[in-house]
Amino acid sequence: MRRIWRQALEAVTPYEAGKSLEALSQELGLPAIVRLSSNENPLGPSPLVIEALRQEAARAHLYPDGGSTRLREALGSWLGVPPDWLMAGNGGDELLGLIARAAFEPGDEILMPKPAFEPYGIEARLSGATPVEIPLRGYDTDLDAMLARVGPKTKAIFLCTPHNPATTIIRRGPLDQFLAKLGDDGPLVILDEAYRDFSDDPETPDGVALARRWPRLIALRTFSKIAALAGLRVGYVVGAPEIMGWLNRVRAPFNVNRFAQVAAVAALEDRAHLERTRALVLSERPRLLAELARRGCPAPPSQANFLLPRIGAQARELAAALLKAGILVRDGGAVGFPEHLRIAIGRPEDNARLLEVLDETLAAP
Numbered sequence: 312m313r314r315i316w317r318q319a320l321e322a323v324t325p326y327e328a329g330k331s332l333e334a335l336s337q338e339l340g341l342p343a344i345v346r347l348s349s350n351e352n353p354l355g356p357s358p359l360v361i362e363a364l365r366q367e368a369a370r371a372h373l374y375p376d377g378g379s380t381r382l383r384e385a386l387g388s389w390l391g392v393p394p395d396w397l398m399a400g401n402g403g404d405e406l407l408g409l410i411a412r413a414a415f416e417p418g419d420e421i422l423m424p425k426p427a428f429e430p431y432g433i434e435a436r437l438s439g440a441t442p443v444e445i446p447l448r449g450y451d452t453d454l455d456a457m458l459a460r461v462g463p464k465t466k467a468i469f470l471c472t473p474h475n476p477a478t479t480i481i482r483r484g485p486l487d488q489f490l491a492k493l494g495d496d497g498p499l500v501i502l503d504e505a506y507r508d509f510s511d512d513p514e515t516p517d518g519v520a521l522a523r524r525w526p527r528l529i530a531l532r533t534f535s536k537i538a539a540l541a542g543l544r545v546g547y548v549v550g551a552p553e554i555m556g557w558l559n560r561v562r563a564p565f566n567v568n569r570f571a572q573v574a575a576v577a578a579l580e581d582r583a584h585l586e587r588t589r590a591l592v593l594s595e596r597p598r599l600l601a602e603l604a605r606r607g608c609p610a611p612p613s614q615a616n617f618l619l620p621r622i623g624a625q626a627r628e629l630a631a632a633l634l635k636a637g638i639l640v641r642d643g644g645a646v647g648f649p650e651h652l653r654i655a656i657g658r659p660e661d662n663a664r665l666l667e668v669l670d671e672t673l674a675a676p
């Protein structure tokens with residue numbers, strides 16, 4: 312038999328993103344579902360973004376700028392790096408795939424925490440490389456265990472801070488020591504900072520500063536969360552120009568569409584809107600954490616825009632009750648934390664409703 316499809320694909324299960332919001336609304340007969348299962352931004356995009364999209368609509372027939380030049384320039388001045396230290400992608404997801412395509416080969420080992428954002432493992436497997444999963448210690452990334460597992464076959468290490476789904480950060484000091492121990496000829500380190508914008512802990516590392524110091528470190532960030540552009544798909548990586556050179560070899564010519572590019576530039580111009588989103592998360596997060604803990608559902612100290620409360624045996628029942636009330640949350644079991652729920656921080660009224668349903672469900676016999 313002629314083999315058509317790559318053998319590596321047999322080890323990959325398609326990513327299950329769940330039903331669309333529209334399909335769910337229809338199925339449940341609920342016009343307005345509050346989705347707190349995808350770590351989205353409850354405020355929606357900036358009015359400047361909406362206006363930029365409106366103006367761009369008439370240019371839909373023209374290919375976008377393949378190099379996302381204006382966006383990289385705007386990002387460069389925001390982050391304090393030259394544009395050749397940046398690459399934009401069709402969401403952070405695409406960039407994970409480009410890194411894998413450019414660097415991972417059969418025989419390589421790719422270290423990652425367990426559990427972790429699913430695409431790390433998928434991309435490693437797709438490349439024919441072997442994912443090596445290092446269990447979290449409680450809710451924390453275990454850098455010592457990772458270091459102990461680094462060997463000649465280790466091609467790359469995925470780190471996620473704040474961690475999805477565990478919500479915790481890797482602290483600056485231990486990360487510095489970890490990188491120093493990897494040395495000059497160490498593996499590639501991909502520091503996923505998709506949720507960094509929601510961190511208020513001074514110990515949070517800064518991937519951009521680290522990328523300047525460590526030529527094999529790539530910081531990954533996204534406009535999906537803080538800038539509320541998840542539906543447009545735009546993320547970026549920061550790293551040495553040499554790394555961008557390799558990634559450019561595997562990038563499709565027009566990987567970021569023109570709407571995503573103008574929207575991302577407009578989002579950067581509306582600092583007040585970014586600040587509003589951050590302020591919402593930072594004010595609701597401690598309140599929600601305390602309210603959950605008071606109800607016997609403690610959660611790790613989140614530095615992200617979502618929480619991971621331990622509910623106990625009633626976790627699934629609570630998720631079902633929330634869904635009936637029009638609030639969608641993520642079952643912790645599906646992301647490596649049974650008896651937990653992963654819940655994005657919503658608007659104050661959504662969070663209040665969530666607590667009401669929790670009270671009704673946990674009080675029920």
Ligand SMILES: Cc1ncc(COP(=O)(O)O)c(C=O)c1O
Pocket residue numbers: 350401402403404405428471474475503505532533534535541544545546
């Ligand atoms: C940890 C982590 N990294 C990366 C991403 C990718 O984000 P996007 O593809 O929306 O830019 C996500 C999205 O949820 C995430 O949770």
